[in-house]
Amino acid sequence: MTTIGILGSGQAGRTLARVSIAAGYDVVIANSRAPETLKDLVDQLGPRARAAYAVEAAADADFVVTAFPYRPADRLPVEELAGKVVLDTNNYMAWRDGNYPEIDSGLRTIHELRQEQLPAAKVAKAFTHVQFHERSPVRGPADLLPGVVRLARPAGAPDRKALVVSSDHPEAVELVTRFYDDLGFDAVDNSPLSESWRSGPGTPMWRHHVDGQSREELISNLRRAQRDRR
Numbered sequence: 001m002t003t004i005g006i007l008g009s010g011q012a013g014r015t016l017a018r019v020s021i022a023a024g025y026d027v028v029i030a031n032s033r034a035p036e037t038l039k040d041l042v043d044q045l046g047p048r049a050r051a052a053y054a055v056e057a058a059a060d061a062d063f064v065v066t067a068f069p070y071r072p073a074d075r076l077p078v079e080e081l082a083g084k085v086v087l088d089t090n091n092y093m094a095w096r097d098g099n100y101p102e103i104d105s106g107l108r109t110i111h112e113l114r115q116e117q118l119p120a121a122k123v124a125k126a127f128t129h130v131q132f133h134e135r136s137p138v139r140g141p142a143d144l145l146p147g148v149v150r151l152a153r154p155a156g157a158p159d160r161k162a163l164v165v166s167s168d169h170p171e172a173v174e175l176v177t178r179f180y181d182d183l184g185f186d187a188v189d190n191s192p193l194s195e196s197w198r199s200g201p202g203t204p205m206w207r208h209h210v211d212g213q214s215r216e217e218l219i220s221n222l223r224r225a226q227r228d229r230r
């Protein structure tokens with residue numbers, strides 16, 4: 001049985017916990033506070049979920065998701081994450097997090113900064129362009145589902161959508177590819193992390209993130225991205 005450590009219990013973390021459990025995974029979830037604050041959520045998620053401090057979730061998991069924005073002063077379980085694959089869901093949103101000059105200048109990507117925070121972990125950008133909330137505007141009952149549920153399809157379905165993965169570690173790309181498949185998505189490898197700006201907010205692929213894009217469309221949109229026109 002594979003246990004996913006999910007650090008962050010907001011919209012992204014809790015929804016990813018729900019779909020992961022539905023796909024057959026166990027989940028240990030944490031926020032920035034104590035596990036007691038997650039009692040109601042864990043009750044809703046059922047017996048395959050438990051709450052823990054972030055450091056315990058990182059230690060107990062086979063792989064880990066960081067579902068919170070990047071901050072230079074983030075308190076992270078660096079030692080417990082050493083050697084593990086870490087899926088970073090964060091997007092660089094300057095309006096929310098402030099500006100980082102090394103990102104704005106194109107010198108670094110937000111995921112390279114996360115990798116630097118976790119030097120012995122294998123960081124992968126993942127799940128950044130699928131919505132963990134309902135569609136807006138709502139056109140019908142299906143749009144009330146989070147995008148990650150509404151857009152999921154079985155392998156081989158003609159309308160299956162693809163999600164991007166970027167990493168400096170091939171084994172992280174392999175893990176994310178399998179995980180995406182389990183959750184109902186194809187994968188497009190846009191490695192290394194220095195190339196992950198191609199799937200950031202404002203890029204050609206980003207314009208299709210609400211209703212998704214096929215593997216071929218995603219590859220084409222990633223190629224069309226231009227550094228100075230994100």
Ligand SMILES: NC(=O)c1ccc[n+]([C@@H]2O[C@H](COP(=O)([O-])OP(=O)(O)OC[C@H]3O[C@@H](n4cnc5c(N)ncnc54)[C@H](OP(=O)(O)O)[C@@H]3O)[C@@H](O)[C@H]2O)c1
Nearest residue numbers: 008009010011012031032033067068069089090091128132
């Ligand atoms: N929401 C989406 O649809 C969506 C889609 C794609 C990508 N994303 C990305 O996913 C990330 C999370 O988004 P969100 O909407 O879920 O944010 P959110 O609602 O603000 O939730 C953030 C969660 O992370 C926890 N947290 C913060 N720092 C932590 C730390 N060091 N260790 C453990 N937990 C920590 C917070 O804990 P407390 O509750 O204790 O404060 C909170 O539970 C963002 O970076 C966003 O860009 C979101």
